[in-house]
Amino acid sequence: MEKAYITSLHKENSSLVKAKVKSEDFAQVYDDYYKRIYNYMRYRLGKRELAEELTSQVFERSFRKLKSYNPEKASFAAWIFAIAHNTVTDFYRARRRKYWVSLEAIWDKVSPEPGPEEVAVKKEEREKILKALSSLEEREREIIAMKFAGGLKNTTIAELMGLTDSNVGVILYRSMKKLQKELKGKGMGS
Amino acid sequence: MKEYDRTICFNHDIDNLLKGEQENIRENNSPEYDELLELANTLRETDFSTESDAKEKIWHNLRSNHQVKSLWFKQKGDFTMKKLFKQYRPGYIMGVGALIAVLAVTFIFPGTMEAVANNIAKVFKVGKGVTIIQTDGESRPAPLLSKEQLSSEKVKVAVEGENSETNSDSQVKDIIHKSIAEAQKAVDFKVLVPEYLPTGYTLKEAKTMELVGADINSEEAKSSRYYLTVKFAGQEKDITVFYRLVNEETAYETGTENEIEAVKINDTIGAWEDSGHLIWEQDGVSYNMICKGISKEEAVKIAKSFK
Known part of the structure; x- marks a missing residue:
């Protein structure tokens, strides 16, 4: 349990911290991490369809690599976010190769958004956040995604991105200021 | 307070916020600082995951995959499965699934997705950049995605000139060149062209890509100079040649159920597939030629004439 707090700000499921994760426990993994991984993808990629697709890839990879997870080396959060990070990197690489094809049509029957006004306002707010995020540099966006969607500590982010802790802290602070400025320009924020 | 402090x-404070320990956040801050903390809190509370029913759909797909995997372990044993999945990383499987749609359109080897789950009959290594896996196609389990899911009608292909779907700063743009000399300036390898073409075939276009908005010195921008597509038009279908500078970045694997035949092209060995597809490598460049309706002998003659 203690190890998880070193790398993540979330309270991790104890079964994922102390021991190797078994295939049959994967439903629990999925339940615990879906929201964080999906939000991470949304922050990084912007588009909902892409976020869904890459989230799916992350869990596929995680499931298949489950046997290689070693709790002595890293927390489960660090491990799965490393996979998420690599999935996005691979996505951009594939796009560069021009072999990227969207499979969004597979999920073309996406349920319509609910209609209440409150939800509409929330949705608008989220869209503004995504737009503002897209104005940041890739690295800045990734750090914000890992921090707020992933709930990771700076030490973990630093390890995953090959930076120092203090670098992450400085970039995060500056990125937040940029984001705030961008959101103010869009009529959101204080 | 200094900026560093x-x-x-x-x-x-952000860590305390994310841990839900608001009581430990400093007070009496400047208005600007409080605004940043407020934004941090907004980000913390922003949850996109409720916007669709993707959670159920993804889980359903995962379970389906699990079933396929279990079936395979029973049929083929652990080693085979591991070997296959080592060659075809999960992310790649999805990419390959996507690639199938491109294959359907461009008539490159069909059956790539199935190759993952099939018996390997032959493995062809063409030069350093391409690996082709031929499978026998018998008694295979269901593919990871259903055929309906993979049908080319349903899969949206990223067509030429269309912007990518991400919010990334850079966008891929196709550049059409009227001459090979012009295309040569846009790539990092020497562009060879066939001295021999079947009667009536002439250059139609040469296409490269450019990353608009990318830093010119970035790896992303550099890699856009590794690819070229040249089309020749004639009375029959176009002959299309995909060029790639061979390196770690451009290397790829593909699969087919069709018979692959080794053919000699000058000093190298290429791979020919009967539906009209020839792959070979020459001087550090990989050539991938689609030539429907053209015989193997004619295709090899064209390939040998690249100068």
């Missing part, structure tokens, strides 16, 4: 305090 403010940065440390801010990171400390």
Whole structure:
């Protein structure tokens, strides 16, 4: 349990911290991490369809690599976010190769958004956040995604991105200021 | 407070915020600092995951995959499965699934997705950049995605000139060149062209890509100079040649159920597939030629004439 707090700000499921994760426990993994991984993808990629697709890839990879997870080396959060990070990197690489094809049509029957006004306002707010995020540099966006969607500590982010802790802290602070400025320009924020 | 100290305090406060320990966040801050904390809180509370029913759909797909995997372990044993999945990383499987749609359109080897789950009959290594896996196609389990899911009608292909779907700063743009000399300036390898073409075939276009908005010195921008597509038009279907500078970045694997035949092209060995597809490598460049309706002998003659 203690190890998880070193790398993540979330309270991790104890079964994922102390021991190797078994295939049959994967439903629990999925339940615990879906929201964080999906939000991470949304922050990084912007588009909902892409976020869904890459989230799916992350869990596929995680499931298949489950046997290689070693709790002595890293927390489960660090491990799965490393996979998420690599999935996005691979996505951009594939796009560069021009072999990227969207499979969004597979999920073309996406349920319509609910209609209440409150939800509409929330949705608008989220869209503004995504737009503002897209104005940041890739690295800045990734750090914000890992921090707020992933709930990771700076030490973990630093390890995953090959930076120092203090670098992450400085970039995060500056990125937040940029984001705030961008959101103010869009009529959101204080 | 100095900027550096403010940065440390801010990171400390954010961690407390994310842990739900608001009581430990510093008070009496400047209005600007409080605004940043407010934004941090907004980000913390922003949850996109409720916007669709993707959670159920993804889980359903995962379970389906699990079933396929279990079936395979029973049929083929652990080693085979591991070997296959080592060659075809999960992410790649999805990419390959996507690639199938491209294959359907461009008539490159069909059956790539199935190759993952099939018996390997032959493995062809064409030069350093391409690996082709031929499978026998018998008694295979269901593919990871259903055929309906993979049908080319349903899969949206990223067509030429269309912007990518991400919010990334850079966008891929196709550049059409009227001459090979012009295309040569846009790539990092020497562009060879066939001295021999079947009667009536002439250059139609040469296409490269450019990353608009990318830093010119970035790896992303550099890699856009590794690819070229040249089309020749004639009375029959176009002959299309995909060029790639061979390196770690451009290497790829593909699969087919069709018979692959080794053919000699000058000093190298290429791979020919009967539906009209020839792959070979020459001087560090990989050539991938689609020539429907053209015989093997004619295709090899064209390939040998690249100068």
